Structure formats: structure tokens, C-alpha cells
Amino acid sequence: MGLRIAMEPRQWPVKEVLTIARGSMTEQPTIHVTLTREDGVKGRGEACGIPYKGETPTTMMADIEQVRPIVEAGVAREALIDLLPGGGARMALDAALWDLEAKAGEGDPFARNGLTPGSISSAYTIGMRDLAAYEEAARLYAGYPLLKVKVAADDPVGAIKAVRRGAPDARLIVDANQAWSVEALKAFAPALVPLGVALLEQPIPVGAESGLDGWTSPIPLCADELVDGIADLDKVVGRFQLINIKLDKAGGLTSALRLADAAQARGLGLMVGCMLGSSLSMAPAMVLAQRCAFVDLDGPMLQAEDVAEGYTYVNGVVAAPHKPELWG
Numbered sequence: 001m002g003l004r005i006a007m008e009p010r011q012w013p014v015k016e017v018l019t020i021a022r023g024s025m026t027e028q029p030t031i032h033v034t035l036t037r038e039d040g041v042k043g044r045g046e047a048c049g050i051p052y053k054g055e056t057p058t059t060m061m062a063d064i065e066q067v068r069p070i071v072e073a074g075v076a077r078e079a080l081i082d083l084l085p086g087g088g089a090r091m092a093l094d095a096a097l098w099d100l101e102a103k104a105g106e107g108d109p110f111a112r113n114g115l116t117p118g119s120i121s122s123a124y125t126i127g128m129r130d131l132a133a134y135e136e137a138a139r140l141y142a143g144y145p146l147l148k149v150k151v152a153a154d155d156p157v158g159a160i161k162a163v164r165r166g167a168p169d170a171r172l173i174v175d176a177n178q179a180w181s182v183e184a185l186k187a188f189a190p191a192l193v194p195l196g197v198a199l200l201e202q203p204i205p206v207g208a209e210s211g212l213d214g215w216t217s218p219i220p221l222c223a224d225e226l227v228d229g230i231a232d233l234d235k236v237v238g239r240f241q242l243i244n245i246k247l248d249k250a251g252g253l254t255s256a257l258r259l260a261d262a263a264q265a266r267g268l269g270l271m272v273g274c275m276l277g278s279s280l281s282m283a284p285a286m287v288l289a290q291r292c293a294f295v296d297l298d299g300p301m302l303q304a305e306d307v308a309e310g311y312t313y314v315n316g317v318v319a320a321p322h323k324p325e326l327w328g
Contacts, residue, residue, distance in 0.1 A: 001037050001038050001039070001074055002037070002038050002072060002073060002074055003035045003036065003037055003038075003071060003072050003073075003074060003075075003100075004035070004036045004072060005033065005034075005035060005064065005068055005071060005072060006033070006034045006036070007031055007032065007033045007034070007061055007064060007092070008031070008032050009029065009030070009031055009032075009057035009058075009061070010029075010030050010031070010032050010046070010057075010278075011027045011028070011029055011030070012027060012028045012029075012030060012276065012277065012278055012299075012303045012304075012305055012306075013026065013027045013303065013304045013305060014026060014027060014028065014276070014302050014303055014304065015302060015303065015304050016127075017127070018125070018127040018150075018276075018302060019127045019128040019129065019150065020127060020128060020150045020175070020177045022052060022177055024127075025276075028048055028275070028276040028277060028299070028303065029048070029049075029056060029057050030046050030047060030048050030049075030057065030277055030278070030281065031046065031047055031049075031057045031060050031061055031064075031088065031092055032044065032045075032046050032092075032280070033045045033046070033047075033064065033092040033093060033095075033096045034096065035071075035093075035096040035097065035100050037100065037104070041100060041103050041104050042099075042100065042103065043095075043096040043097060043098070043099035043100025043101070043102075043103060044095070044096055044099050044280060044327060045091070045092040045093065045094065045095025045096035045097075045098075045099065045280070045284075045327075046092060046095065046277055046278060046280040046281040047060060047088035047089070047091040047092035047095070047247075047248055047277075047281065048088060048248050048274075048275035048276060048277045048281060049087060049088030049089075049091075049248055049275070050087055050088065050248055050249055050275070051275070052225070053087070055087055055088050055248075060087070060088040060089045060092065061089075063084060063087070063088075063089035063090075064089045064092070064093065067083055067084060070083060071083075071093060075097075077094060077097040077098065077101070077254055078254060080093055080094055080097070080251075080252065080254070081251070081254065081255055084251065085251065086228050086229055086249060086250055086251030086255060087248065087249075087251055088248050090251035090252050090255075091247050091248050091250075091251055091252040091284075092252075093252070094251065094252025094253055094254050094255075094284075095247075095252060095253065095280075095283070095284045095327070098253055098254075098284060098327075098328060099327050099328055102324070102327075102328045108322060108324065108328050109253065109284065109287045109328045110287055110290070110322055110328070113257065113287060115287060115290045115291070116290070117286070117287075117290065117320070117321045117322035118290060118321075119317055119318060119319045119320070119321070120286060120289045120290075120295055120297065120317070120318045120321050121145055121146060121295060121316055121317045122146070122295045122296060122297045122298050122301070122313070122316045122317070122318065123144075123146040123147060123148040123173055123294070123295065123296040123298060123316065124141050124144045124146070124147055124148065124298050124301055124302075124316050125147075125148045125149075125150065125175075125296070125298055125302060126138060126141065126147055126148070126149050126150065126163065127150050128150045128151065128152060128159075131155075131158055131159060131162045132162070134149070134159050134162035134163050134166070135162040135163065135165050135166040136166065137163075137166065138162070138163040138164075138165070138166025138167040138170075139165075139166035139167065140166075141167065141170075142166060142167040142168075142169070142170060143315045144167075144170060144315050144316040145170060145171060145315070145316065145317075146170060146171045146172075146173065146294070146295075146316060147163065147167055147170045147171070147172055147173070148172075148173040148174075148175055148201075148296055148298075149163050149172060149173065149174050149175065150175050150176075150177065151174055151175070151176050151179070152176065152179045153176070153179045153180050153181075153184055156174065156176065156180075156188055156192075157188060157191045157192060157195075160172065160174060160192055160195045160197060161195060164195050164196070171196075171198045172195070172196060172197045172198055172199075173197075173198060173199045173200075173201055173222075173294065173296070174192065174197050174199070174200050174201065174203075175201040175202065175224075176200075176201070176202065176203040176204075177202060177224075177225075178202055178203070178204060178205040178206060178225060179203075180203045180204055181204065181205075181208070182204050182208055182211030182212065184203075185200070185203045185204055185217070186215065188203075189217050189218055189219050190218055192219060193218050193219060197219050198219070198220070198294075199219065199220050199221075199222050199242070199271075199294060200217065200219050200220070200221050200222065201222045201224055201244060201271075202222065202223060202224035202225050202226065202244070203221070206225050206226050209223075209226060209235055209236075209239050209240075212239040212240075213238070213239065217241075220241040220242060220269070221239070221240040221241055221242070222240060222241070222242040222243065222244050222269075222271055222294070223235075223236045223239075223240040223242070223243045223244065224243075224244040224246075224273065226240075227243045227244070227245075227249070227259075228249045228250065229250060229251075229255065229259060230258065230259055230262045233262060233263060233266055233268070236263075236268065237266050237267070237268065240268070241268065241269055242268060242269035242270060242271050242293065242294070243259075243263050243268055243269075243270065243271065244271040244272070244273045244294075244296075245259055245260060245263075245270060245271070245272050245273070245288060245292075246272070246273045246274060246275060246285075247274075247281075247284055247285050247288075248274075248275050252284070253284040253285070253287060253288065256272075256284075256285075256288055257287075257288065260288060260291060264291075269293050270288075270291055270292040270293060270294075271292055271293065271294035271295070271296065272285050272288045272289045272292045272294075272295055272296070272297065273296040273297070274296065274297050274298070274299045275299075276299040276302060276303065277299040277300075278299065278300060278303065278305075278306050278307045278310060279299075279300050279306050279307050279309070279310035279311045279323075279326055280307050280310075280326065280327060281299060282297045282299055282300060282311065283321075283323070283326055283327035283328060284327065284328075285297050286318070286321035286322070287328075289321065290321075297318075298313075298316065300313065301313050301316070307326070309323060309325045309326040310326065311323065311326075
């Protein structure tokens with residue numbers, strides 16, 4: 001059955017400027033895609049793309065435009081993997097097709113993957129700031145069970161000490177977004193152990209991972225920017241303990257689930273993350289989240305606006321991750 005594609009850019013303003021090692025942001029650009037069948041059944045998807053690889057709403061919509069005739073002729077969801085590379089364009093189409101299939105009575109994405117949509121506890125991200133502001137922000141979100149703290153190479157231990165003063169009971173993820181050298185990681189990691197850090201996310205630059213050979217971190221390491229797909233796992237095994245799967249990087253839920261299977265088969269743990277985005281971006285990732293040790297799907301919490309049917313977060317917890325009126 002034929003399809004019709006409609007797409008538009010959408011900007012989501014953030015509540016406060018979010019600063020990470022790569023820079024600062026005041027809004028999250030996305031694209032919204034709607035697929036409509038000839039019988040009127042519709043499916044929706046949203047994607048942020050991969051900003052550090054140059055993706056923008058303009059480039060993502062151009063990518064979709066190039067495959068419009070094939071998609072509108074009636075493409076199978078699995079065929080998207082060969083039709084488009086991983087990234088925002090494929091994520092948006094993949095999400096819309098999952099939603100379309102569910103709305104057409106083919107089953108919800110949780111059940112189709114043998115999963116029960118249990119409540120999800122997401123990290124809340126604290127962006128980079130001065131030390132006093134770290135403590136203040138941590139105190140504000142001390143009731144959240146998991147905090148993710150963005151740091152640079154300039155006194156990250158001091159930053160985490162400040163966070164600990166503000167949030168003594170929260171589990172902590174430290175995310176340096178590739179800002180540390182291997183030598184800095186080996187110096188910082190032991191100093192972070194007494195502060196109860198649960199995970200170090202992509203501390204070193206992509207390409208520097210061979211420097212981890214023969215060294216065991218006292219805190220589990222999670223690869224993020226290093227891993228887009230299954231082909232990247234060889235660079236991870238033996239050096240990192242987990243991978244962060246973001247649906248924008250993987251190119252949608254379909255390929256993300258395949259990546260998760262491959263990673264677990266090689267002994268790696270799973271984290272699911274996001275590039276921000278509305279609840280419509282989070283919804284497909286909520287499926288994968290059921291399998292993950294760490295969840296960072298806080299886009300709607302960090303943004304000033306959300307879609308009308310969005311999730312309700314209570315201290316980072318989403319009690320009902322399956323909302324058919326939203327997606328799936």
C-alpha cells in the first residue's frame with residue numbers, strides 16, 4: 001500500500017543553556033515526519049540527527065527527499081537499513097513506520113519485541129558550569145535517583161565533589177564528551193571512585209581507544225561517540241564495558257535493537273541515550289530502555305516545551321512508557 005510523506009522542521013527551546021565539552025545549546029532542532037497510508041492510517045516520528053557529524057533539519061529532510069519515491073511506493077521498515085545510512089533521516093522514517101504498523105493493528109513495538117513496558121528511570125543531565133553552580137544544580141535535582149554530569153578536563157573531580165555535596169544519594173554518570181586524554185582518564189578515574197561515580201561515559205576522544213589496552217578502569221567505561229553501529233564493536237570490546245545506543249546514531253529502533261543484540265552477545269552492557277528532543281523522539285527509545293542498565297532519555301525534562309501527548313516525568317521516572325496516543 002502506498003504512503004505519503006509529510007515532514008517539517010521543529011525547534012525545541014531548552015529550559016536553560018546546556019553546555020557540554022563541545023559547546024552550548026539554547027534549542028534542539030528536530031524534524032517531524034508523518035507517513036500516511038492510502039487508507040488514512042498515520043505514523044509519526046521525530047529525529048534530532050547527529051549534530052557533531054553535521055546533520056541539521058535541512059540535511060535530514062534532503063536525505064528523505066532523495067528516497068521519497070521508494071518510501072512512498074511502500075517500503076518495508078527493515079529495507080531502510082540498506083536504503084539510508086544511520087542518522088536522523090533513517091531514525092525519523094523508522095519511527096514513523098513502527099508507529100504506522102502499530103496503528104494498523106500489527107501490534108505495539110514493546111510486545112513485538114517480547115518486552116513489557118515497565119516504568120523507566122532516566123538520568124537528568126547537569127550541564128557544565130562553575131563549581132558553586134554544580135552544587136546548586138545538584139541540590140535542585142537531588143531527588144532524582146540518577147544524575148548525569150557533563151564535565152571538561154578542567155578539574156572534573158572538583159566538579160563531582162560539588163555535585164556530591166548537593167546530591168549525596170544520587171547515582172552519578174560522568175560524561176566528558178571526549179574531553180580527556182587517556183592519561184587524564186587514568187588519573188581522574190581513581191579519584192572519582194570515592195565519590196561513588198557509577199559510570200564514565202566516552203571520556204576520551206574517538207581514535208584514542210587503543211590507549212586503554214592493558215588497563216582496567218576502576219569505574220565502568222561506556223562508549224558513546226565511538227559507536228554508531230555493529231561494525232564499531234571491535235573497537236569497544238576489551239576496552240569499554242558498556243555502549244550508549246542513541247537511536248539518532250543507530251538510525252532508528254530497528255537497527256538499534258540489532259546493535260543491542262550484537263553488543264550483548266559480545267558481553268557488553270547497554271545504555272540508551274538521546275540527543276534531546278520531545279517525547280516523540282523518546283518513545284521508540286523507551287522500547288530499548290527496557291533492556292538497558294542505564295537510561296538517559298531526559299530530552300523533555302531539559303526542554304521548555306513538549307508535544308501535547310508527551311510523557312509525565314516524576315523525578316526522572318516515567319511510569320507509563322507506552323502511550324499509544326503518542327507513538328506505537
